[in-house]
Amino acid sequence: MPNFDDRVTRELHRAARPPAVDIEGVAADVSRRRYRRATHRRAGAVAAALGMLIAVSVGLWAVQSPGETGDIPGSSPSATPSPSLEPSTPGQDLGLGFDVCVFDRLRNVAFQEGIDGTAWTAAPIIKGACADVGYQPQADPMVVVDIDGDGIADAYTEMPCRYGCHPSPFGATDLNGDGRNELIVNVQPFSIMDYMVFVITDDDDLVVATVTGDGHATNGFREGQPTVFSSGGDEGNAESVRCTGWPGPDTQITQTTSYHPVDSPDPTEVGVTSLRLTGTTFMVVSREDLRVPPGQNYTGHSTEPACGLDWYRNL
Amino acid sequence: MQGPRPNDQIDEIAIREFIAVDYPRVVAAVRLVAGDGAEDAVAEALARAWERSAGGTRIETLAAWVTRVALNLATSRWRHLRVEKLARPRLARPEEEPISSADDRLDIERALTTLSRREREVVVLRYYLGMDVADVAATLRVTGGTAKTLLHRARTKLADQLSELDTQEANVRAELR
Numbered sequence: 314m315p316n317f318d319d320r321v322t323r324e325l326h327r328a329a330r331p332p333a334v335d336i337e338g339v340a341a342d343v344s345r346r347r348y349r350r351a352t353h354r355r356a357g358a359v360a361a362a363l364g365m366l367i368a369v370s371v372g373l374w375a376v377q378s379p380g381e382t383g384d385i386p387g388s389s390p391s392a393t394p395s396p397s398l399e400p401s402t403p404g405q406d407l408g409l410g411f412d413v414c415v416f417d418r419l420r421n422v423a424f425q426e427g428i429d430g431t432a433w434t435a436a437p438i439i440k441g442a443c444a445d446v447g448y449q450p451q452a453d454p455m456v457v458v459d460i461d462g463d464g465i466a467d468a469y470t471e472m473p474c475r476y477g478c479h480p481s482p483f484g485a486t487d488l489n490g491d492g493r494n495e496l497i498v499n500v501q502p503f504s505i506m507d508y509m510v511f512v513i514t515d516d517d518d519l520v521v522a523t524v525t526g527d528g529h530a531t532n533g534f535r536e537g538q539p540t541v542f543s544s545g546g547d548e549g550n551a552e553s554v555r556c557t558g559w560p561g562p563d564t565q566i567t568q569t570t571s572y573h574p575v576d577s578p579d580p581t582e583v584g585v586t587s588l589r590l591t592g593t594t595f596m597v598v599s600r601e602d603l604r605v606p607p608g609q610n611y612t613g614h615s616t617e618p619a620c621g622l623d624w625y626r627n628l
Numbered sequence: 629m630q631g632p633r634p635n636d637q638i639d640e641i642a643i644r645e646f647i648a649v650d651y652p653r654v655v656a657a658v659r660l661v662a663g664d665g666a667e668d669a670v671a672e673a674l675a676r677a678w679e680r681s682a683g684g685t686r687i688e689t690l691a692a693w694v695t696r697v698a699l700n701l702a703t704s705r706w707r708h709l710r711v712e713k714l715a716r717p718r719l720a721r722p723e724e725e726p727i728s729s730a731d732d733r734l735d736i737e738r739a740l741t742t743l744s745r746r747e748r749e750v751v752v753l754r755y756y757l758g759m760d761v762a763d764v765a766a767t768l769r770v771t772g773g774t775a776k777t778l779l780h781r782a783r784t785k786l787a788d789q790l791s792e793l794d795t796q797e798a799n800v801r802a803e804l805r
Contacts, residue, residue, distance in 0.1 A: 317787060318755070324736035325756040329660055331652035332667060339647045339671060340640070346675035426769065427676050427697035461701050492769025515744040562771050 402443040407433060407457055408465035414443030416454065419482035424460045424494050424513060431459040432482035432496050434472070454480050456498055456511055458519055468519040470511065473539050474500070483508060486621040489590040490562030495522070497622065505545040505552055506627060512593045525594035531584030531602050532568050540588065540595045542568050544616075544624040549573045551611075556620040565589050565598060566620060571611050581605040585613065638681035638690060643674060650691045654698060657757050660740065661748045662702035669702035670694060692767045695757075703745055735797075739789035747782035750775055 404412030413435040422430040436454050457469040472480055478501045485494035493513060500507040510522040521539045528534035533541060543552035555567045565587045573581040583603040588595040605611045616625050651670060659666035673694045677687055687693045740748050746768070753764045765775035 317783070320790070321736065321751070321783075321786060322755045322758075324734060325660060325752065328734045328737050329653075329656035329756055331656040334647060334652050336644060336647050339651060340644055342671050343643060343647075343674045343678065344640075346672055347678050350675060350679055425697070425700040427673065427680065427693065428700060490771060491774065515746045562774065 404438040404443055405435075407435070408459075409457065409469060412438050413455070413457070414438055416479060417481040419484070422458075422482070422485045422494075422496065424458065424485060424496070428460065428462040430462050430485075431464065432485070432498075433457040433466075434480040434482055434498060454478060456480070456482070456496065456519065458496060458511075458513070460513060468513065470519045470521065472498070472509070473521060480509075483627075484622045487560055488564055488566065488620060489592065490560065490564055495590070499627065500541065502627060503545070504547040505543050505550065506624070508542045508544075508554075508624070509539050510542075510590070510595075512590075514593060520593050522590060522593050522595055524588075524597070526596050529584065529586040529597050529600040531582075531600070532570050532586045534568075534586055534588070534595070534597060542566065542624070543570065549575045551614055553614040553616065554619045554624045555615050555617075559620045563589075564620065566595075569613055571605075571614065573611070578607050580607055581609075581611050583611055583613065638678050638687060642690060643678055646674065646690055646694065650694075653757060654691065654695050657695065657752050658698045658702045660737075660752045660756060661699055661745070665702055666698070669698040672701055673697035692763070695753075696767050696769065699749055735790055735793045736786075738793065739786050742789050743782050743785055746778050747785065750778045751782045751786065754779060 402414075405415050406412050407415075413433075414437075416434040416436070419432045420429070422432050424430040433456070434454055435457055454472045454474060455469050456472050457466045459465055460467045472478075474480075481499045481502065483497045483499040485496050487493065488495050488510060489512070495513075496511040496519075498509050498511060500509055511519055512522050513519055524534045524536055524538055524540050526536065528536050528538075542554050544554050545552055550570070550572050552568070552570045555569070556564060557567070558564045566589075567585060567587045569583065569585050571581055571583045581604070583601075583605060585599075585601040585603070586597055587599040589598050603611075618624070651674075655666045655670050658669055662669070676697060677690060677693055681687055740751065743751065749768055750764050753759045753767055754761070759767065761772060761775050761779065764779070765772045768775065770778075
């Protein structure tokens, strides 16, 4: 369609209206912005260092001041009140238009190149304030993101939790090869870590990645449900994540789970599922259910970083 | 657009060169994709490029980097508005009137609003900035195949929209006669 291409080109040039440039003015503006960013970074670093210094000082003071009864530090009941589930702490304004109780925050998340974004997990305020520990048992948790690095939230979504969860932003990596990073959220910190994937869509929305098509029930991948990857292990269970083809459009994430019955003659059950993310949905591209005879070890797990993330970092 | 600058660090001379040569077209391109706030987004992207380069990050092509980051920043402003809109019902604030009317826009501007953000980006980079598909893909950090698919979808939608707007205009003219 050469005529059509010409028409689009011509009309875009008519519509574009490039601004007249005051080189000195723009250069001064850019310099100011750069200076402001550098100052902001230095202030942040100083604040962090001061915070750490204060925390260390308080810790040292606590160790060196055993209290009036002369009890041995560490063995005495703490004078500090326990964190309360009763709401008492004010919420935070992340720029959503309403205050939230923040569970956790991850800074310097590169959702897009050149930008240090932030991700939060939070919950809407209930009873007018937040509990000291941040955990809001009655409220649905939510994931909030600042994509452009100005510290103000750009998008949020409520987080599906089938049971009580205490989510925490874990990292960002490009799982669908579209050049923009997805946010990975640790759903629950346990000996087995569960991770959900959140995608920032072309329509400027933040959505949880779900499974499309036939899933793989062995590893918990069910159509229409959030995709949950797991790593770690306990009592005969082992779960691991591997990636192939990353970074790029051919990225496949492989979830391996195994259950080795302890002190039992039964075989080890293994499930291996490979998935590919397209847009906001994961499609299972291969699935395997294996049985490893008693006395043999399954060696298919890997604890190496996968898709640019160390999925075992918190274990 | 300038070709790749094989420099290790961006200095004030490179910044001024960019402002003199590329800035107006990049601002216009960002405005076509994201509307108001383009100059602010490009200046901010330029400041970040300068800061990152001083911090040791190698930026191969300043114009491509600034275009990409400015597009990201500008569309994020839309996200702010969207978040505010989503949050408004919780605050029970009345809906505000839209800032501008679509009536004074050209057909192509109206047609662009029917595309997704990514589709608008490929159209503007391809037809306004004159990039080939490989450069569009490199600028948006997607594969060549993805860029081609987006471009194909965008052209189909634009053709439909422009044809519809042409028909509407022809009908209006016929009624006026």
